[in-house]
Amino acid sequence: MSESKPKKTFSRRKFIIRSAVGVGVLLGTGYFTRPLWRRSLADMANSMEPSYLGDTETPQLWFEVTADNQVILHSPKVEMGQGTFTGLAQIAADELEVDMRQMKVVNAATATGNIDGLSTGGSNSISGLWQPLRELAATMREMLKNEAARILETDAAALTVREGVVSGNGQSLSYGDIVKAVKEWTVPNTPPLKDVNSYQFVGKPIPRIDLHDKVAGAPIFGMDATMPDMLYGAVVRPSSIGATYASADASRAEKMPGVVKVVKEKDFVGVVARSYLEAENAKNAIEVTWDTGKNWQSEDIEEMIKVGKGEPFVIQKEGRAKRILDNEEGVVRAEYRSPIGAHAQLEPNGALAFVDGDRATVMISTQVVKITRGEVAARLGLDEENVNIIPTYLGGGFGRRLHTPNAMQAAVLSRAVGKPVKCFFNRQEEFQNDTFRPPTHHVLRAKLLENGLIEAIEHHVSSGDVMFGSPLFPAIAQPILGADAGAWRGGMIQYGKVPNFRAVSWRVKLPFATSWWRSLGLLANTFAIESFMDELAVKAGKDPVQFRLDQIQDDEAGRRLKEVIKAAAQKAGWKDGVQNGRAMGFAASTDANTPCAQVAEVSIEDGQIRVHKVTCAIDPGLAVNPDQVRAQCEGAIIMGLSASMYEKMTVKDSQLTPTLYGPYRMALMKDAPREIDVVILENAEAPGAVGEPPLGPIGAAVANAVFRLTGRRLREMPLEL
């Protein structure tokens, strides 16, 4: 693998060394990152190239070396199940020359200065930190070696490092020994990185470093956080669309057992009590007057989400697709729909906050550490530097924790009582106040040539907002992007050999919050496009795998896509048709530069769609941890099945329902395919996206199999016979 030329990425001036209490020495540095705000926007909008937006001004803490020779990595990306901590530990260990057993990873609190200005999301944690983290670790190793050389009175070049022990001149020093002995550090320039092929841990299926904590039930999540003298808070949340807080009568609640204080703010009312239940009970006794608006029904939402309504934006255009397709003769046309989807992550949102004078500490499951800090500081009128956000492990993220007003609310309650307050949503509130995956409507049109290939194809998607309206993408970004790149993610035509194609995104602002949901628009857009591709293949009388291969361009992206398509078909033993009551369905997508193809093997049992086996071929580039790539594919496939086959929120009299697991039907053990076969191709030198791309093809793959079994084309999610 070739390496990009190492840049001088460190500033001596910014390097800091701080004394730690009881754990040796903290080592930190200011790491200068390349991406500018605009650059990152463009990345997010189109290719989702690796992006990491660190603070470029202040010193940041990355590594901590303990006296017993452990290295603690303070990660600016949080761990929400995607395995990032393990991958980062592998990357750091290889350049640091320590064993995996010596690596520990924690979420970087904002007080470390190591704050990612973006989010943990977009499947870019590993890819975005691949280069910076290796440079940091390599520099740290060299710095330790230089100090060891000075202590051992030898030349650094003569020293070797193994498992965090520097040896030479007949002597050895552990990293822990070195940091204890050094008072002033000199930061070397970033050394050349090692050859990737020489890495001991990168590329290996190393067990997750959080495995033991997670099977032991260790208290690692936001909900588990505690502080001395902690009280419990509850906030009254709106239960219907458009309701905003007007006023509250808390006279009954104030007299209830355990209540410490009712807190009335301009925009919400909450209560602090001695226990969770006392807070919940008191909250339920507060009588809130809400300002309400229109009485919304599902039909209203469906009427709004319709291609042709709202603001159109052409996101892709090649040739004369519109002109060809507007002449309706011989044109194939189909409409697809997807429903409102809930995040339904198992750990409810919440926060533990302690406001102590002009300082605040918040422990929270968040994907947007910097925004969370900004919101707390702004609300309390504190300096951001005086607000320390301590991210915990997330009990699921999936995009739900990109909105964290709960941190601000817990902080307000804490300030009102002068004690730490833990405050979280109940499950009903989670469903009612989710930031949903927006519903979509798709219109596809195409015309085939006489040889059965596509002459022109067009995809229109109408969707509620994903990026727009999010604190991550300020209004200023909207004109730069034009259309909501989250909503149309996966909505472009990926068959570049087709001479005429066009894709149009229609923006609709819905009356309830819609936002980031794992893979954004990919799930719905791929369902629509790849189902339609299957319709076209059938109409052309072609094998759907070959039909796709024949129309993919020959550039690098096309070559990688073709490779995963071939690999999936080959591994699944692809056959077009029904055999022994089962049929295969095929679909493929490219997301954030990661192509993925899937084959679903399906039957109909007792009138229900049954998915027996899914074969998945994915090319994320270098797989830092192949076992975790596999795990992400398995999980994404079943989550995608769940969303494609069962999940749906509806609106009745402005209430978003259902509000409980069960009624909000999700995939259970019995619904999961008994076989999931993942093939990993590595046709790129650097690691790419993994967490979201495998959500793309599954819905269409299943629907395409159902067509072969029943002759019915299911064009609406959730798929129902």
Next chain:
Amino acid sequence: MKISFHINGGAQSVAVDGNTPLLWVIRDMLDLKGTKFGCGKAACGACTIHVDGMAVRSCSYPAKFAEGKNITTIEGLSAGEELHPVQQAWIEEAVPQCGYCQPGFMMATAALLEKAPNPTDQDIDDNIVNICRCATYYRMRKAIHRAAEIKNANS
């Protein structure tokens, strides 16, 4: 009211409203955070514990019913340093992703293995009905079979 029970092998007494769900006694009074809150309506299984060996969803189990009972939570599933076969299998198969729901699944599985030492796939489908949003079901099924193997080999 005062309620006395055994939890993870030790005697324990708490003074609490008897209708308080046992989950909150375990989490907030006894500070055992491994048992999770997911829905509060016995719909997701994140709060699954054992009461006299039976899998129980503690968010909907009034504390007063715990009087005199033997309660086990995820913290008490292992025998000291040695992990329970279910935990061993969960590690071998690398099941957890976010991990939040996993204690509930492991407790449900441990209870299942007591009544069905060699569970069939159908047994698993019928009995393991918790919810995992990371959707780790594929590895979980393998881990359940593996846990049965480990447990049977030990006994």
